Amino acid sequence: MSLLTIRNLSVEFTTGSGRFRAVDSVDVDVRAGEILAIVGESGSGKSVSMLATMGLLPWTATVTADEMSFDGRDLRAMSGPERRRLIGADLSMIFQEPMSSLNPCFTVGFQIKEALRKHTDLDRKQRHARCIELFEMVGIPSPEKRLSAFPHQLSGGMNQRVMIAMAISCRPRLLIADEPTTALDVTIQAQILDLLTGLQRDTGMGLILITHDMGVVAETAERVAVQYAGQKVEEQPVADLFRAPHHPYTAALLAALPERATEKRLPTIPGVVPGQHDRPEGCLFSPRCKFADETCRIVPPPVQPRPLGLARCHYPLEVPGGVVPAKVEGASA
Template sequence: MALLEIENLVVEFDTAQGPFRAVDGVSLKVDEREVLAIVGESGSGKSVSMLAVMGLLPWTAKVRADRMSFAGTDLLKLDAAERRKIIGKDMAMIFQEPMASLNPSFTVGFQIEEVLRLHMHMDRHQRRERAIELLRLVGIPDPAERLNSYPHQMSGGQCQRVMIAMAIACNPKLLIADEPTTALDVTIQKQILDLLVSLQEKYGMALIMITHNMGVVAETADRVIVQYKGRKMEEADVLTLFENPKSNYTRALLSALPDNATGDRLPTVSDLIFEQAAPAVVTPPMEGPL
């Protein structure tokens, strides 16, 4: 059953040079308990698409779609107050920079408990016990003591775990992870990815993983959407995408992986023209900036 359905999503921003279309006609759906990866280079509209769904874009952004429904609710018909009842509770998001996403003026315990106060209406004792349980669940040592820590007193990996704890506090139906391993070292990246997958399986959430890392896609996703310059270039299950990509852009992304490279110089993704159908012959990536 489809949990999230989006048809023909368009997001535009006004700039000094005129309207800029960051997302151009993207359609997608996510089923219950499914892991969907949205992949593409920086600037391809991955994060903007999901921020539009969450209602977290600035008021100057122009968002429209033919359909945007979550768990049978038409998100396009909700006002801000009605959407806030869903966001953070049934649909939650983990942002790219944990150190920038957490408020430096409040303890991590206060910030986790605030989610529980707003959405679960727990009393003070219940909130504290649940916050300790969440920190323990995401692998924070001495969780009761860590409730009193400020973000600057924790490592980047620990702050990301706190962000995950906040996101899953209300047992959401859909969790969106926006580049959840950005700025973390390789060992911590692996731990965070394993944690997300284990929590998704444990609670039966749907998970949308936004990334430009094809290795993350191969390891975590059931299905993949490839985006480029705001458009959806390809959609397939993960095995099909890697074994038989249809889009030249997807092929260029895969050819840029170190394991697939031949010679000393990695190929770069060319400034490709959007394709309506894949050509019979793979076009080699041209050299040039990403």
């Protein structure tokens, strides 16, 4: 049974110039003890889809889904108090921007202890000891001293580690890590990833890792979902995805990895992710895709069967023998 199940999630924002769909019909499944990586360029809806799951989007966002459940409980039907008991305890998130997520008016120690006070039965002395333990786990030196520091007194990397400590403080069953190592140097990145994967192994915690780093994906994830312009365009086990990507966007991302480069210049993907006013009528990737034809430009593509990685594409790549690609009725062969 999936720990988190999301079906047909869409998120639209109301702006001064109309409505913009940031997430478009996305499905997510995460089992207990599984590591799912979500990858894609900035603007692909990775963070927004997870913030919608957490119930942390502003009032300008309209969230719709056929199903959004955590451990069999309907997140859409939860009352405010029920959601507050869940978020931060069983379901937690490491945010991408620590300086905008931590409260500048309180010490970092107070903020972690507040989470422990709300979600655990620890007394004051035990909460203090747990904070020190967490700071040591994430590699913060002089933890006793750092507990009394305000966010502005710490570096960006140090604040990122504080956010990680806060997210894992209550031993969540599912942790969403949104670019958890962005502000950290390479040595600390490896340490934090080892910490997160170790917790996942030891506790059976589910882990959703949002990242741009395909090297991190290759080393840590079991399954990869690729998003583009708000849509999930492919999903495969990590080894299968690196060996045989089925969507041209996934193939282009992998081709841009330095270790895969065969020319002196790294391959790039021309153009940019479409925004509110330049979304194509057909396949959203068609303006940047070297394989696109007129069908791609005017007809929304089908979702291919699982042997083709659920690729959202008219002409999937690397089609195994005996697998027949799905076609949209009326589209060219």
